[in-house]
Amino acid sequence: MTTAELAAARAEIAQACRVAAARGLVDGILGHISARIDEDRLLIRCRSDSDDGVAFTRPDDIRLIRFDGTPGATGELDGYRVPNELPIHVETLLAHPEHRAVAHLHPPAVVAADLAGITIEPIYGAFDIPGAWLARHGVPVYPKAVLIRTAELGKEMVAAMGDRPVVICRGHGITSAAATVPQAVLQAISLDQLAAMSLRIRAAGGTLTPIDESDWADLPDLGPSFTADAAWRHEIARVETG
Ligand SMILES: [Zn+2]
Numbered sequence: 631m632t633t634a635e636l637a638a639a640r641a642e643i644a645q646a647c648r649v650a651a652a653r654g655l656v657d658g659i660l661g662h663i664s665a666r667i668d669e670d671r672l673l674i675r676c677r678s679d680s681d682d683g684v685a686f687t688r689p690d691d692i693r694l695i696r697f698d699g700t701p702g703a704t705g706e707l708d709g710y711r712v713p714n715e716l717p718i719h720v721e722t723l724l725a726h727p728e729h730r731a732v733a734h735l736h737p738p739a740v741v742a743a744d745l746a747g748i749t750i751e752p753i754y755g756a757f758d759i760p761g762a763w764l765a766r767h768g769v770p771v772y773p774k775a776v777l778i779r780t781a782e783l784g785k786e787m788v789a790a791m792g793d794r795p796v797v798i799c800r801g802h803g804i805t806s807a808a809a810t811v812p813q814a815v816l817q818a819i820s821l822d823q824l825a826a827m828s829l830r831i832r833a834a835g836g837t838l839t840p841i842d843e844s845d846w847a848d849l850p851d852l853g854p855s856f857t858a859d860a861a862w863r864h865e866i867a868r869v870e871t872g
Pocket residue numbers: 660661715734735736802803
């Protein structure tokens with residue numbers, strides 16, 4: 631990867647962090663997004679003494695490191711610290727080569743819905759088709775509320791995730807993995823909307839009922855490539871003009 635490509639990747643991850651914060655998927659300083667660069671290195675949102683939080687992530691906050699947490703190139707960790715939960719990213723990327731990007735976020739609605747005993751179900755259809763399909767295929771839960779700071783805990787979370795692109799970490803947050811950074815964040819936004827809508831329906835006294843089985847034939851799973859570009863342009867526009 632050339633220096634220019636690396637700079638573009640840093641900028642994209644920083645932008646993704648700002649999008650996640652603008653969408654309320656992280657609050658304050660916790661949460662990080664990463665992207666795999668090669669066999670044993672990834673770019674990841676790191677911390678520093680001039681860190682103003684996830685909503686204000688700068689391209690410089692995205693550092694190149696090895697999977698073992700050491701600098702991926704000379705000077706990469708000068709003045710920066712790798713997040714404690716690096717194992718979330720490393721173990722997810724190692725277990726699933728098709729995943730090149732990982733977003734670990736703390737969306738309050740998802741945490742609240744899970745703690746309220748709500749299972750994410752496809753309660754709506756055309757309201758958000760990618761979200762509906764995400765729910766239809768199931769959203770697993772990793773039941774430990776711990777800080778995932780060891781490879782062992784990271785592997786446990788990945789095992790709970792199974793073959794799904796997202797996992798809810800109970801009393802903690804979520805991990806979303808995808809082929810691209812935008813897709814990892816868009817999935818997280820869809821999951822957050824499912825949880826928020828579930829809470830809203832419950833609060834209104836309603837019950838959570840999956841949509842009719844016959845509806846699925848007319849909810850085309852167009853795949854991320856069809857919708858993600860437009861959706862991501864919108865997310866960028868929101869943070870750049872807001
Ligand atoms: Zn966390």
